[in-house]
Amino acid sequence: MRIRLEPRPEPSRLAGWLSPLIAAAATLIVGYLLFSALGKNPWQAFHVFFVKPVATLYGIGELLLKAGPLMLCAVGLAVGYRANVWNIGAEGQLTMGAIFGGGIALALHESTSPLVLPLMIVAGALGGLAWAAIPALLRTRFNANEILVSLMLVYVAGYTLSLLVHGPWRDPEGFNFPQSKMFGDAALLPILLPETRLNWGLLLALGAVAAGWLFMRRSLAGYQMRVAGLAPAAANYAGISAPRTVWIGMLAGGACAGIAGVNEVAGPLGQLQPSVSPGYGFAAIIVAFVGRLHPVGILCASLLMSLLYLGGESAQMGLALPSAVTGLFQGALLFFLLASDVFIDYRLRLGGRRLRTRAAGMSPAPGAGR
């Protein structure tokens, strides 16, 4: 029997909503097979992976704590992705934000002023902004591919941080460990939920989500970004400046990632270390797409991704599995999402006749948009 993909007359809104759920289900099936193959009881493994980490208040705090930077980075990236501006370097911009924010904390180490923290956040945003401005400038001036430039700058940022904590910023009383002094109290984000590590950084992230929604859905500039992504010729026709689109897309991602970097160093870390992020900047790319580049979707997706991080740690301890299992779940999720996204614009046909499965039976909703 022949299987064909047939273009839909209009994108299916239902498939748009179902696609992340199908992807999540397929990821779980892969997990089931994987755990079975490794000789673990899959149901027990799932419990360790997905339930145990959030069974306590502290666990929920950790979930929200990790979701914050993911949310921040993903919202910023989504602004650019909507316009086909592919900033892959949020990890580097996050690192630069941590360096700038952390630099302020170290410089004002003795200060107890309430302005230290806001200053750090502004500095972090500027750091991420500056790091994202490099690929934006090279793209608009020389048409250099922003994917490659932003990605390569991740490593430059990482080594810059490493240089600083091994050298000038190393804590003189730190037994030669490559890390800075612990920040003063004025440079730490206050705890939001007692008995947990959850801090005010989450509110910053939620604020970014709200701002992202306002920008993308209600502002003319956000609308123009979407036009640039959907129909470049229409953007050119309407006089929407392509360089401006690149700049807004890159800088939004950079500023948000920079703030996420400050959240990390002024939050759970409390100091600068050779690595300030377990790959939040890269995971945020997945979060942005699983969330359909929509701020509310990103909010949900960042919680899911955060759970995968916690589950991975829990599986290391409870099941003696390697930490690579987190990356595997992340990759499988994105892989299946991109695959099931095909059904938004196409439907499946078997042997020329309409197939009555759920995926193919979805009728195109009139007036559906993505």
Next chain:
Amino acid sequence: MSDAPRLRLSGITKRYPSVVANDGIHLDVRPGEIHAVLGENGAGKSTLMKIVYGVVKPDAGTIEWNGRHVAIANPARARRLGIGMVFQHFSLFETLTVAENIVLALDPGRAGAGLPARIREVSHRYGLPLDPDRHVHSMSVGERQRVEIVRCLLQDPRLLIMDEPTSVLTPQAIEKLFDTLRRLAAEGCSILYISHKLDEIRALCHRATVLRGGRVTGECDPRHESAAALARMMIGGDLPHPRRRADSAPGAAALVVSRLTLAADDPFGTALHDVSLAVRAGEIVGIAGVSGNGQAELLAALSGERRVAHPAAVVIAGTPAGRLDAGARRALGLCFVPEDRLGRGAVPEMSLAENALLTAHRQGLVARGLIRTEAVRKYAAATIAAFHVRAGGPDAVARSLSGGNLQKYIVGREIRQRPKVLIAAQPTWGVDVGASAQIRQALVDLRDAGVAVLVVSEELDELFELCDRVAVIAQGRLSAPEPAGETNPAAIGMLMSGSFIAPGAHGERQFSPAGASGAD
């Protein structure tokens, strides 16, 4: 020859979720007959032809071929029966040769070593000379259409379907095509001719079936009917002609192009050479020409989609605008209806309301950078109402509209911005007669209101109906505009072949001081 019709359709019905495209259609085509299928956009012509060619399956009804019931499951089956189709939009690969393009489309077994010779033979026999080794990108639109026709003829069709074949041809090329079709018919091949150009149908076709709203509303011998009578059958009423105020004296020049020279930006594009033109307030100037002669480049340079180095090469309402982008030129009072509707004039995936925002956001639809959703919806709804756009409302997705309806919406969106200068490219291309008349009336009203209007079109009838002055673009050069009353379609047709270009001007670079301004 038997008495059975070559093709008989009985009770053909095709329903789509929102419309009945064909409703109990009956159609007979005799051997050797040129049969017109006439109707407005959305009348169901294309669906019916797709059913005959096996692209779409009917929900009900039967098809008889030479007296025998057949089911046409796919185009390959249609071709085996002897049905060929020439589509309105060509499906040729520009980087391949004629012969390569034809091999790709032939059913396996028909291609072979002798193919180039057969292409030459068939194309000469029908007066469509073609060089099998030429690359398609170097061919004019008329020549490309020949490739499509010869591709069909190589399969010895007994029925040839032509979908609006003349929309891209010069008057001279149309005459040639008609000769070919008449010769084919004389040899016994039946032809189904889809069009909404009434004069052509009256000149060419033996019989006509008229469709309206998916139903057959009439059948006649078009040679014995007036164009007005055919139009009545087609739209169910009289065809309005644009009314214009008595020739008022045009005002000052609102759009001035001076010695615009511009290199082509892609290998298959056309460079512009020393183009000069002035459009005054209160007049319509038309630019005729076969597509691919620099229209796209000129329009991009005028709209700001391509900027030119010399600011004074394009002057809009007195302001040098050569270096300004499309948005800045719009701020000067320029509006533009592009020839591509989906993807350029409108974002396919967005609603009509969102598409209103694309160019009309200066009309008070945005406050402090934020979109005024209600105002946007009102603007879209008013445009839909004023231009009788058939759509589900401001929330309908642009790509769900038929081409003609989307065109009306785009024209309406631009006109309602009260421009000082309006540029319209192919304003009625593929739009049915009723909607075309409406769009033309809107352009004339704009002229009467003192707007400078520039129309670029391949349809001479349209230009003569609309314009005060007509110029011709050929090989990237523009002829001097002539008052429409002092010239005629035949003279313009001659200019379209490039007769006004001085010998030796081909490929020569212009190094005049202002001419050097063009380099982008």
